[in-house]
Amino acid sequence: MIQLSVLDQSIAAAGSSQDQAVRNTLALAQHCEAWGYRRFWVSEHHSHPSIVGTAPEILMAAIAARTQRIRIGSAGVMLPHYSALKVAEQFRVLNALAPGRIDLGVGRAPGSDGRTAQVLNPDRYASERFPQQVLELQAWITGTPLPVGHPGHGVFAYPSSDTTPDIWMLGSSDYGAQLAAHLSLPYAFAYFITEGQGLETALDLYRQNFRPTEQRPKAHATVCNLGRIGPVLPPDQAERDYSPAEQLDLAQLKANALVGSGPQVANKLRALAQRMDIDEIVVITWTHDPVHQRRSYELLAKEFAWGQRAPSPELETALS
DSSP states (O other): OOEEEEEEOOBOBTTSOHHHHHHHHHHHHHHHHHHTOSEEEEOOOOSOSSBOOOOHHHHHHHHHHHOSSSEEEEEEEEGGGSOHHHHHHHHHHHHHHSTTOEEEEEESSOSSOHHHHHHHOOOTTGGGGHHHHHHHHHHHHHTOOOOTTSTTTTOOOSOOOSSOOEEEEEESSHHHHHHHHHTTOOEEEOHHHHTTTTHHHHHHHHHHHOOOOSSOOSOOEEEEOOOOOSSBOOHHHHOOOOOHHHHHHHHHHHHHOOOSSHHHHHHHHHHHHHHHTOSEEEEOOOOSSHHHHHHHHHHHHHHHOOSOOOOOHHHHHHHO
């Protein structure tokens, strides 16, 4: 049976403060747990006026304190900006707060423009060391000693625990798929970024080249399902004249968009899952009004009916 998860990016909305966008993410996570979603992931972007979720590890800690069952993850940590050891320590702390519920999604993309990326890490060649960073991250997350001669030999990431975060490789191209397969990691394809282009090729490469391990004997893939950047406008202000190039982009976007009533979108998601031979899809929905966003996720949850519970009246009141 297909499982649904959620990716939320703390979207800025015109007429509302950016800190409210972060609080909306916390509220949505609690609702999604009550509705039975499998995971709730948050993203990392920098200097982006539309997406104000800049520190997923901090947001995840707040979500962990407000939930009990749903898995919590990053989609993802842009690893070239950081020390792999520090990321491992952050996520081991998160795992101590929510044992067995933490997903550590990592990506190579900057999550920002070139200038912002350079401010975050002045090393212009940092992304070239991404595969090595992932190997180091795996070692520190799992508690596996790094080999003699490595600068990190004898260095460990704490706190230790009976459980560890699951590392995911995120990507929107063949590169991430092949690296995930080589390192025996689960793979999440950013369908919403590419409008589905390259999905089948990436999944084929991942499955054909996956190297089974005792911990992960088979490939595990999921799919994460334009305009001018800035706060999301209300519908009555969003209409404007589009250039021919923008109209073409919009036509392509609409052709692959999963839009409709609850049953219609659910059927489209099932068809996509069947076509791609996957059992989990991560859904991302942008709206100006967070109430409408929550309603969208509630309608989907009802269609898939995992035995979810409605939020308690107390929770509804606290989150309204």
